[in-house]
Amino acid sequence: MGIRSPIHPKAGGLFLLVLxxxxxxxxxxxxxxxxxxxxxxxxxxxxxxxxxxxxxxxxRVEVVYAYDExxxxxxxxxxxxxxxxxxxxxxxxxxxxxNEPGLYAAEIRYPLYGSWNxxxxxxxxxxxxxSFVEEVVPADPARDTDEVRQEALQLFFSFDWRDVAAIAVRxxxxxxxVVWFSLTGxxxxxxxxxxxxxxxxxxxxxxxxFLPGTVISLGLLIASGIYSGIYSAPxxxxxxxxxxxxxxxxxxxxxxxxxxxxxLALGACVVLAVSIARVLRTASYPVVAGxxxxxxxxxxxxxxxxxxxxxxxxxxxxxxxxxALLGGSLAVAVAVAIYLHYISHLAIFLPD
Numbered sequence: 001m002g003i004r005s006p007i008h009p010k011a012g013g014l015f016l017l018v019l020x021x022x023x024x025x026x027x028x029x030x031x032x033x034x035x036x037x038x039x040x041x042x043x044x045x046x047x048x049x050x051x052x053x054x055x056x057x058x059x060r061v062e063v064v065y066a067y068d069e070x071x072x073x074x075x076x077x078x079x080x081x082x083x084x085x086x087x088x089x090x091x092x093x094x095x096x097x098x099n100e101p102g103l104y105a106a107e108i109r110y111p112l113y114g115s116w117n118x119x120x121x122x123x124x125x126x127x128x129x130x131s132f133v134e135e136v137v138p139a140d141p142a143r144d145t146d147e148v149r150q151e152a153l154q155l156f157f158s159f160d161w162r163d164v165a166a167i168a169v170r171x172x173x174x175x176x177x178v179v180w181f182s183l184t185g186x187x188x189x190x191x192x193x194x195x196x197x198x199x200x201x202x203x204x205x206x207x208x209x210f211l212p213g214t215v216i217s218l219g220l221l222i223a224s225g226i227y228s229g230i231y232s233a234p235x236x237x238x239x240x241x242x243x244x245x246x247x248x249x250x251x252x253x254x255x256x257x258x259x260x261x262x263x264l265a266l267g268a269c270v271v272l273a274v275s276i277a278r279v280l281r282t283a284s285y286p287v288v289a290g291x292x293x294x295x296x297x298x299x300x301x302x303x304x305x306x307x308x309x310x311x312x313x314x315x316x317x318x319x320x321x322x323x324a325l326l327g328g329s330l331a332v333a334v335a336v337a338i339y340l341h342y343i344s345h346l347a348i349f350l351p352d
Contacts, residue, residue, distance in 0.1 A: 039065070039066040039154065039156050040063055040064065040065060040066060040072060040122065040128065040154070040156070041063075041064050041065075041066045041069075041152070041153070041154060042061060042062070042063050042120060042122075042130060042151075042152075042153040042154070043061070043062040043064075043150065043151070043152055043153075044059060044060075044061050044062075044120070044132065044150065044151040044152075044153065045059070045060040045061075045062075045149070045150050046058065046059050046060075046134065046149050046150075046151075047149065048139060049107070051139045052139075053109075054113075054136075054137070054138050054139040055109055055110045055111070055112075055113070055136065056107060056108070056109050056110075057107070057108045057109075057110065057134070057136070058105070058106075058107050058108075059079065059095065059105060059106055059107075059108060060098065060103065060104075060105045061077055061095055061103070061104045061105065061120065062102055062103055062104075063075055063077065063102050063103075063104065063122060064102055066154070070102075071100075071101040071102020071103075072102050072122070073101045073102060075104070075122050075123065076094060076122070076123040077094065077095040077104045077120060077121070077122055078092050078093070078094050078095070078120070078121040078122075078123070079092065079093045079094070079095060079106060079108060079118065079119075079120060080092045080093075080118070080119045080121065081108070081110070081116045081117065081118045081119070081134070082116065082117050082119075083112060083114050083115070083116050083117075084114065084115040084116065084117055084133070085114060085115070087111065087112050087114065088111050088112070090108075090110070090111070093106055093108065094106075110136045112136075113136050113137055113138060114136060115133055115134070115135055115136075116133065116134045116135075116136055117131055117132075117133055118131060118132055118133070118134045119131045120153070128156055130153045130154065132151045132153060166231070169224050169227055169228070170224070170228065172220055172224055173220065173221060173224035173225065173228065175220075176216070176217040176218070176219075176220035176221045176224065177217070177221060177327075177330075179213055179216070179217040180213075180214065180217040180218060180221065180269065180273075181323065181324070181327045183206070183209075183210055183213050183214065183217070184272075184276065184319075184320040184323040184324065185320070185324065186202065186206050187203075187206070187276075187280075187316055187317065187319075187320035188317070188320050188321065188324060190202045190203070191313070191316075191317045191320075196313065199283070199313060200283065200284055203280055203283045203284040203316070204284040206280065207280050207281060207284050210276070210277060210280055211277060214273045214277070218266075218269060218270060218273060221266060221269075222266065225262070225266070229241065229259065240255070240256065240259055243256070250343070251340050251343055254336075254340055255337065255340045255341065258333050258336050258337040258340065259337065261329075261333050262330060262333050262334070262337070265326055265329065265330050265333070268326055269323065269326060272319055272322060272323050272326070275319055276316065276319045276320065276323070279312055279315050279316045279319060280316060282312045283312040283313050283316050
């Protein structure tokens with residue numbers, strides 16, 4: 001009879017947990033900072049809308065990602081000010097979205113003249129804050145209008161749970177690869193270090209966990225690979241799936257070539273997994289007690305011939321060896337992709 005083993009509840013729970021993190025990142029804006037980077041540029045414009053009310057200021061704040069100048073849409077921008085030298089505190093005020101994406105505005109009334117330390121806090125898509133000093137002085141009676149003052153600020157999002165989730169996905173991706181190649185590595189170790197009569201017992205134990213281990217590990221590799229392709233590419237989401245952009249960025253063609261190879265290699269892993277699962281069942285023939293290293297001839301999927309067990313063992317070894325070679329080539333492809341990822345970023349930031 002074939003060996004049937006349900007997926008272990010803990011293993012299934014781990015798979016669902018990581019899959020949930022992937023879905024959370026894919027269907028919310030919380031992962032936007034991962035695709036655009038954690039650095040923001042904030043351009044602040046302020047002026048006195050009415051020279052008769054010099055304590056009033058109208059602020060227009062433009063928030064964009066420093067990496068690609070894309071507007072930060074749906075952010076929560078808060079205004080907080082404290083007077084240098086003392087004075088009554090001002091209540092935090094949230095700036096409202098303006099008429100264009102990434103623009104926020106509010107009218108502020110300062111209680112006193114003087115130098116005010118203004119802090120702009122940005123939440124959603126990340127968290128961070130930056131500050132500047134606003135000089136609130138009486139209006140010049142010689143001028144009918146007040147000039148527009150501008151500030152260019154820099155802000156970095158702090159490390160938060162979004163980064164933890166992103167790291168967890170990458171760790172899961174690495175662990176899934178380790179699990180998959182370890183499953184087939186057991187076959188190689190058994191073939192190298194155990195006599196033929198001792199291998200079936202190892203294969204039987206391996207057959208009990210091979211199916212759930214394969215489904216979980218390859219499933220996580222595919223899901224986390226798609227996630228990383230969207231949020232860990234040299235360009236913003238949808239990442240490598242934005243082919244028009246990928247063709248234009250420095251080294252983008254080479255980067256896509258490595259991704260294409262990894263995709264084909266992962267497909268080959270799936271084909272090997274199906275083949276190994278079939279041969280593993282036939283190679284797990286029972287050892288006959290007291291038969292002096294002889295084996296039972298009858299197997300599940302093979303006819304009763306004396307050479308069938310040895311043939312299945314050799315075929316299983318060849319499949320596992322092919323998977324090991326595939327894993328080595330994937331390691332090289334990953335190293336190349338990481339290198340291209342970094343130099344693509346550097347080429348964009350430092351085109352000269």
